[in-house]
Amino acid sequence: MTLDDVDAVTDLDRRAFGESGWSRRYFVGELTESPISIFYVLTDSDRQLLGYFGTWHVVDQLQLCTFAVDPDAHGLGLGAILLNCVFRLAQRLGCESVQLEVRESNAAARGLYRSRAFSEDAVRRNLYSSPREDGILMSAPTPSTIETGFGRSAAERWPGGLDLAWDDRGGRAAEHWPAG
Numbered sequence: 001m002t003l004d005d006v007d008a009v010t011d012l013d014r015r016a017f018g019e020s021g022w023s024r025r026y027f028v029g030e031l032t033e034s035p036i037s038i039f040y041v042l043t044d045s046d047r048q049l050l051g052y053f054g055t056w057h058v059v060d061q062l063q064l065c066t067f068a069v070d071p072d073a074h075g076l077g078l079g080a081i082l083l084n085c086v087f088r089l090a091q092r093l094g095c096e097s098v099q100l101e102v103r104e105s106n107a108a109a110r111g112l113y114r115s116r117a118f119s120e121d122a123v124r125r126n127l128y129s130s131p132r133e134d135g136i137l138m139s140a141p142t143p144s145t146i147e148t149g150f151g152r153s154a155a156e157r158w159p160g161g162l163d164l165a166w167d168d169r170g171g172r173a174a175e176h177w178p179a180g
């Protein structure tokens with residue numbers, strides 16, 4: 001994710017999280033002022049935004065602080081692809097584990113995390129507002145082998161693959177998915 005992506009990301013974030021979504025200014029701050037933040041976007045070959053995630057690199061842990069897929073593209077395997085990218089990033093940074101917090105009622109995200117070996121470690125009472133809700137703290141060890149493939153649904157919808165882009169603090173870096 002670079003500053004060029006922020007308008008589209010803020011729009012998608014609002015559609016994914018409603019009132020509790022992040023403001024444009026918050027994303028800009030993450031990209032420009034936070035040395036621990038590494039944010040990625042997933043786009044099609046026309047640079048249309050399909051999903052994104054944000055992480056904070058804290059010592060030997062990678063914290064997944066935001067993560068969403070375009071609601072029009074749910075259920076096609078993009079969430080799984082993005083989570084595999086999170087694990088690859090954790091591996092590259094030498095992080096032992098990935099941590100996150102999720103709303104108790106978020107069945108789709110909890111299902112995805114559980115299917116990728118995350119455990120539910122603790123409950124944080126009233127962590128979220130608008131609406132007020134408990135948060136579940138989850139974590140997973142960084143796997144040594146990470147899937148780099150495409151699920152069948154994603155391969156059918158995007159036969160040419162997808163692109164991942166991030167800010168390497170020296171400009172826009174990108175790679176194609178499925179990765180080689």
Ligand SMILES: CC(C)(COP(=O)(O)OP(=O)(O)OC[C@H]1O[C@@H](n2cnc3c(N)ncnc32)[C@H](O)[C@@H]1OP(=O)(O)O)[C@@H](O)C(=O)NCCC(=O)NCCS
Pocket residue numbers: 016017066067068069070073074075076077078079080081100101102103106107108109110111112113115
């Ligand atoms: C959570 C989210 C990222 C999942 O993205 P997605 O692209 O629809 O997920 P995928 O198609 O990759 O699904 C991967 C796995 O997640 C689980 N999953 C996905 N949707 C699910 C649902 N509605 N209920 C239960 N499990 C679900 C399944 O295990 C699925 O594997 P399967 O297809 O083999 O059964 C998406 O729903 C989203 O953007 N939600 C709004 C934002 C959000 O909640 N972010 C997480 C904040 S912690």
